[in-house]
Amino acid sequence: MSLESSSTPVVHTGIAGQLLNVFRWLENLRMDVVLILMRIVVGAVFFMSAQTKVDGFALKESTFFLFEYEYALPLVSPVLAAYLATFAEHFFPLMLWLGLGSRFAALGLAVMTLTIQLFVYPEAWVTHGLWLASLLVLVLQGPGRLSLDHLIRARQG
Numbered sequence: 001m002s003l004e005s006s007s008t009p010v011v012h013t014g015i016a017g018q019l020l021n022v023f024r025w026l027e028n029l030r031m032d033v034v035l036i037l038m039r040i041v042v043g044a045v046f047f048m049s050a051q052t053k054v055d056g057f058a059l060k061e062s063t064f065f066l067f068e069y070e071y072a073l074p075l076v077s078p079v080l081a082a083y084l085a086t087f088a089e090h091f092f093p094l095m096l097w098l099g100l101g102s103r104f105a106a107l108g109l110a111v112m113t114l115t116i117q118l119f120v121y122p123e124a125w126v127t128h129g130l131w132l133a134s135l136l137v138l139v140l141q142g143p144g145r146l147s148l149d150h151l152i153r154a155r156q157g
Contacts, residue, residue, distance in 0.1 A: 028145070035144035038134040039102065043093030045131060046109055050089030059086060071120050088112060096138070099147020106138035 053063040059082055067085070068078035076084075088108055095105035110132055117128040143149050 032144040032146050035138065035141060036146045038138055039096040039099065039143060042109065042131055042134045043096040046089045046112070047093040050086055053082070053086045053089070059083065073115065073119055085112065096143070099143040099149050102143035102147060102149050103139050106135045110135040110139065
């Protein structure tokens with residue numbers, strides 16, 4: 001009978017145990033690196049878009065023009081849409097970068113991405129698909145251990 005087939009788990013102590021712990025940590029770290037990269041990159045896409053809409057703390061006139069004539073979202077006034085989108089494009093990326101309320105922020109940006117895809121630029125489905133894939137991973141997986149969400153959860157037990 002081999003050790004692997006016994007009902008008693010094998011416990012590794014000493015140097016072998018420490019090496020296994022390091023390998024497990026590195027294995028988990030790989031996903032943390034991917035998750036933080038997703039948070040940084042997809043957040044940057046939206047934050048940079050938001051920056052094109054403002055001049056200091058005010059929305060540019062061109063922003064209102066875009067929301068009225070180019071984006072023309074149904075059911076929402078262009079002025080309200082301009083303010084809401086610009087706020088969301090600033091706020092949600094900051095949340096992602098901090099890893100604070102990450103799933104909520106990713107979900108908010110996913111809804112924005114779907115809105116852009118369906119009503120504004122349907123021909124850009126490849127780009128929007130990449131954004132959406134990253135955002136859905138963050139919604140489903142969470143921000144990883146390199147986040148304030150993880151730190152808060154760990155402190156709460």
